[in-house]
Amino acid sequence: MNWLSPERLWLLLGVAALAAAYVLAQRRRSRYAVRFTNLKLLDRVAPQQPAWRRHVPASLFLVMLILLVVGFARPQAEVQVPRERATVLVAVDVSRSMLAPDVAPDRLTAAKDAAREFVADLPEQFNVGLIGFAGSASVFVPPSTDHDAVAAGIDRLAEGSAGQSGTAIGDAIATSLDQIRSASEGDEDAPPARVVVLSDGANTAGQNPDDAARLAAEQGVPVDTIAFGTADGTIDAGSGLGTGAQPVPVDGQTLESVAGATGGSYFQAGDADELRDAYSDIGSLIGYDTEVQDVSARFIGVGLVLAVLAAVASLFWFARLP
Secondary structure, three states, X not given: OEEOOHHHHHHHHHHHHHHHHHHHHHHHHHHHHHHOOOHHHXXXXXXXXXXXXXXXXXXXXXXHHHHHHHHHOOEEEEEEEEOOOOEEEEEEEOOHHHHOOOOOOOHHHHXXXXXXXXXXXXXXXXXXXXXXXXXXXXXXXXXXXXXXXXXXXHHHOOOOOOOOOOOOHHHHHHHHHHHHHHHHOOOOOOOOEEEEEEEOOOOOOOOOHHHHHXXXXXXXXXXXXXXXXXXXXXXXXXXXXXXXXEEOOOOOHHHHHHHHHHOOOEEEEOOHHHHHHHHHHHHHHHHEEEEEEEOHHHHHHHHHHHHHHHHHHHHHHXXXXX
């Protein structure tokens, strides 16, 4: 935490002096009570009160002073501020390996459900687009504020709906960047943009993901990536590919490298709940800017609440204000 007026914190020494004076006053009061030899009379004129009650108003008052001094020093902290505008491209792997049932009912269905929830939770004013990719990348929905169209596009995602077999992560990123440029063309004050890529494997087709990541970094577009699936995933080998189960273990190395190169975040999700959590974390990154703001009002507000509590306690127990 930073301070705009740190020199004002020296006033805390005054609060410490008040606390010390209060302790000394309580000790003097105890010594006076012992010197009063007629204990029966003392008990009648000054019935014993629970010791802790005596100190509650004073303690609340001292804490109030501390908080007010801290607020007077004008503390600053990082605060998340909702963004008014942003462009988000959601890229979903629709390659054949996404049919693996290691995530019920299969990876692709679970991915579609989570992506639909993710888009629904984004602010209405955000431009959102949808990319599907396998051996190549296809634009299912260009960026717009029509989130219902994006949800309908997610429903259309299916294995093989984005070209030939393979996993073209680099193409998905490059296509997303093209859509971002198109959406901001002619806009002098282009909103911040972000790409979210979900896949279960390494890049096997199209351009090199490192080149696409370098381009995203140059344009200031973070790419958040999610490696979805487990090490035990398999798919039916099918006709012409032999018989039995074909292993399709999740491979997040490429995705992790892309996220690191662009300033994005990398997530691993082995089930539907973890995938939803990953999308939720990404939503927090996308929906808010982090700004340094004066937070003195927080401390002053709590201090005033404690002042009221000190007054209420003193009136209730001792019929006087502290």
